[in-house]
Amino acid sequence: MADQNCSVLTLNNGRTMPSVGLGTYAPKQDEDAVIAAVKLAVRAGYRHIDCAAIYRNERAVGHAIKQLIVEDVVKREDLFVTSKLWNTCHRPDIVEVNLRKSLEDLGLEYVDLYLIHWPMAYKEGGDMMPKDANGKVLYSDVDYVDTWKALEDCVDLGLTMSIGCSNFNSKQLQRILDIARIKPVNNQAEVNVYNSNKKLIDFCKANGIVVTASSPLGSPGNVRESYSTLLKDLVLMDIAAKYKKSPAQVALRFLVQQGIGVLPKSVTASRIRENFDLFDFSLSDSDKQQLVSINKNIRVYLEDCAMDHPHYPFHEEF
Numbered sequence: 001m002a003d004q005n006c007s008v009l010t011l012n013n014g015r016t017m018p019s020v021g022l023g024t025y026a027p028k029q030d031e032d033a034v035i036a037a038v039k040l041a042v043r044a045g046y047r048h049i050d051c052a053a054i055y056r057n058e059r060a061v062g063h064a065i066k067q068l069i070v071e072d073v074v075k076r077e078d079l080f081v082t083s084k085l086w087n088t089c090h091r092p093d094i095v096e097v098n099l100r101k102s103l104e105d106l107g108l109e110y111v112d113l114y115l116i117h118w119p120m121a122y123k124e125g126g127d128m129m130p131k132d133a134n135g136k137v138l139y140s141d142v143d144y145v146d147t148w149k150a151l152e153d154c155v156d157l158g159l160t161m162s163i164g165c166s167n168f169n170s171k172q173l174q175r176i177l178d179i180a181r182i183k184p185v186n187n188q189a190e191v192n193v194y195n196s197n198k199k200l201i202d203f204c205k206a207n208g209i210v211v212t213a214s215s216p217l218g219s220p221g222n223v224r225e226s227y228s229t230l231l232k233d234l235v236l237m238d239i240a241a242k243y244k245k246s247p248a249q250v251a252l253r254f255l256v257q258q259g260i261g262v263l264p265k266s267v268t269a270s271r272i273r274e275n276f277d278l279f280d281f282s283l284s285d286s287d288k289q290q291l292v293s294i295n296k297n298i299r300v301y302l303e304d305c306a307m308d309h310p311h312y313p314f315h316e317e318f
């Protein structure tokens with residue numbers, strides 16, 4: 001559920017999550033850029049930071065958070081920090097140790113939200129993308145339902161305040177809901193004006209699960225050429241001109257107005273500020289309808305190296 005100006009979402013355990021979070025995944029690693037981005041974002045008003053072990057930069061994020069706290073810019077309790085359990089760490093007996101590793105890197109005693117990054121388990125061990133001699137990703141047969149129970153134990157230990165999923169389809173979420181002692185508060189999924197993900201969003205809303213949108217701008221700069229056009233979409237640009245806002249702001253506002261969290265990533269100062277400046281305008285019903293009409297059901301992050309995994313999520317629900 002969103003508050004009146006859509007800046008805060010209430011989770012099904014009563015906790016709150018700021019609707020705009022800074023994305024921290026960057027295919028080309030630049031630790032200094034991540035540190036600067038986090039510091040600038042928090043100074044600009046962001047209180048939500050989206051991290052993951054696989055982004056391999058949680059130490060940099062932690063470094064920035066530490067400096068912000070030492071400089072009295074923010075208190076730990078005013079931040080909402082998310083991390084994610086990677087696919088090679090689904091085995092229940094190694095979940096806690098992997099969360100503790102993220103906490104150590106982030107320099108935190110707890111995260112606000114811990115997610116299972118993908119429903120597919122990969123072979124456990126040191127390599128985060130374990131492959132055979134032919135380059136094929138090696139799988140593990142751990143069922144995410146068992147991983148979920150280990151996440152619940154992490155809540156009991158106070159290592160994370162809330163738990164959720166990422167890239168799960170509705171059937172997979174239902175399996176979790178069927179056994180959950182602690183319900184998922186969140187499913188992080190790719191949602192943007194070119195990928196409405198309506199069926200999944202409707203399911204999550206009906207089940208009290210808040211959705212946060214990864215790649216809310218369509219990940220321009222990502223390898224998928226079709227996506228780099230999202231921010232240049234003529235319908236989006238026209239609406240943006242009407243509100244005297246940028247296409248990115250309209251694309252993000254469209255989601256937060258539906259009660260969906262957004263995780264725009266940027267390392268550019270002006271864009272970091274721009275992506276947070278969403279709360280002084282509201283899209284009309286007819287403009288929202290126009291944005292619904294440009295949906296193309298296309299996705300950036302397919303994790304297609306694991307398409308034949310029994311728990312691959314996107315065959316049933318693109």
Ligand SMILES: NC(=O)C1=CN([C@@H]2O[C@H](COP(=O)(O)OP(=O)(O)OC[C@H]3O[C@@H](n4cnc5c(N)ncnc54)[C@H](OP(=O)(O)O)[C@@H]3O)[C@@H](O)[C@H]2O)C=CC1
Pocket residue numbers: 022023024025026050051117166167188189213214215216217218219220221222231246248249263264265266267268271272274275301
């Ligand atoms: N759960 C999951 O599996 C996934 C989670 N995520 C999360 O979602 C976050 C965001 O997704 P991501 O794929 O990075 O894509 P985004 O849709 O956030 O796009 C990021 C790209 O857009 C550019 N950009 C940012 N703001 C603007 C703007 N206002 N105008 C024009 N261009 C802009 C950035 O450039 P620059 O930085 O140079 O400014 C960057 O190249 C990730 O960082 C990660 O935290 C992402 C993918 C999958």
Ligand SMILES: O=C1CO[C@H](CO)[C@@H](O)[C@@H]1O
Pocket residue numbers: 025052054301303
């Ligand atoms: O969050 C994400 C960003 O990039 C990762 C590596 O390509 C993806 O696997 C993932 O879903």
